[in-house]
Amino acid sequence: MSEARSGVDTPGPAQRRGRLGAARLILILGAVLLVGTACVRFPAPPSDPPTATAVPPTPPGARTDVPREPTPNSETCDATVSLRPPAQMPVPGQMPVRSTMADIxxxxxxxxxLDTGSNLFSFRDPITGDIQGFDVDIARAIAQAIFGEPTVEYKVLSSGDRIRALHDGTVDVVVKTMSITCDRVRDVAFSTPYYVASQRILVMRNSQVTTARGLAGKRVCAARGVTSIGRMQSIEPRAKMVTTTTWADCLVMMQQGEVDAATTDDAILAGLAEQDPWVQVVGPSLGEEYYGVGMAQGHDDLVRFVNGVLDQLRISGGWQQIYNRWLSILGTNYPPIPVYRE
Structure with missing residues (x-):
């Protein structure tokens, strides 16, 4: 006699064991996931926040131990008076026998x-690599008068090396924004002035400094060996002078916040300002500087010859052409009137 079957199947022993195994597997997997999740939630061990420091590189040769220097032209002398040029200039390529020009x-x-860091006066063109500027054109005019063409070799000098280079014969002439002063005429034979500049101040555009008095306690940069240092120390003794090898180094230190200002002649400062729109020239003139061509003492014939070249540039309009080419940013200007002695 057969048994009647209900409509619901009853699991057998094998099925029950399979379901039990599956349940255990689910429990184990759940535990693993729980443990794994719990591990992720543990906080990371504490660590110091990341740090980064950078010290602006100071230009080589920068110095803060600047001694007191004399004020330019603090004594009375006729520093800008020079030897009279010859009545008739020699023909280029035919210099007087046994003269300094004949040796050259x-x-x-x-x-x-000269140097290559005084923008507008003497600098290296970044595209061509040529040295050019106002001083360069004056030097080329001197060479043109000797050779009939501008045959020139340039020696790059710092401001502090100019006089030594003349003494040891490394160069024939220095044409490097070199101010004629009573102190320097003891060591250098100068031409008549070929340019007159005014000392002023260069600051960042957000600076509150507008006069020399505002530089009290401030760091003020100047190229070593220039007359601007002594004048600034005289006008504002509380200024902290910093000296560098070149004017370009002063600009870099201003950009890095290592100095608050720079001071020198307006023409040089205008050249720096052309390189960085965030700096500007401020304040009234602190004093005038007369630039002359420097030569070794004892070469009077060369001094007279150079004065003759400068005279020709004034009369012919050549000086005005050079000025308009390089310094028209400073406004209208004219060549200085020479004063001669015999």
């Missing part, structure tokens, strides 16, 4: 001391 002609080039 025989060598085949005029050796000129």
């Amino acid at each position: 002609l025989g060598r085949g080039r005029l050796i000129v001391g």
